[in-house]
Amino acid sequence: MPSDDHAEEIQRQRWAVGARLRVLRRERGYSQVQLAERIGIDHRTISRIENGVHATDIDMLWRISNGLGVESWQLFRDE
Template identity: 55%
Template sequence: MPSDDHLSALVEHHRREVGNRLRRLRTEAGLSQMALADRAGLDHRTISRCENGHRAVSIDILVRLSYALGIQPWQLLHDADTP
């Protein structure tokens, strides 16, 4: 098991990866943060916090965002072209 510091760093890294992926998918879909928030039934500040890695994405938010983007939930967690 990794140390607490190492585990915290891993969590932060993955949170930022999910946020970057969310931002990329949102912009590829041609949506603003406000438009995505409206589609997902979320506050636009939630989208901003998720994209910036300041908020952990819960399963509920993950599902709302994925369907608002027209993708499968796993696509926010993992790029299809990355092994």
Template identity: 45%
Template sequence: MKRNLKQQFGQRLTVLRKARGISQEDLAFLLDVSVETVSHIERGIHGPRFDLLEDIARTLGVEPRELFDFQEV
């Protein structure tokens, strides 16, 4: 089954977050969003807003385009 863009993004976010040893709770705190929001993004239920994309990239120490590097997922 082919994953849609939200699912691919969510899986990529999960990989990057875990590689940095950050929990969903910690990421939610750092981004000033709910844990439910992070969970929904990682599960591909919702996609992040553009301003949140910038915050995610900054928090994880990556360029925004790296959030969409699905080749490693």
């Protein structure tokens, strides 16, 4: 079972990826609904990822990055 410190770090990383997703999405002028439609998922999933609530997998992050027209590593880049 992960330690509390480990669990907190995982949550921080979820928030960081979600915040980066929100920035990239807005820079490209997409609403959550528009991005979700582009990649064939429910818009609530985008919201949950952006808010750090949803622990997503690499396949979904790849779909999102493709939908945004960015490399998947850009979702992890800290600015």
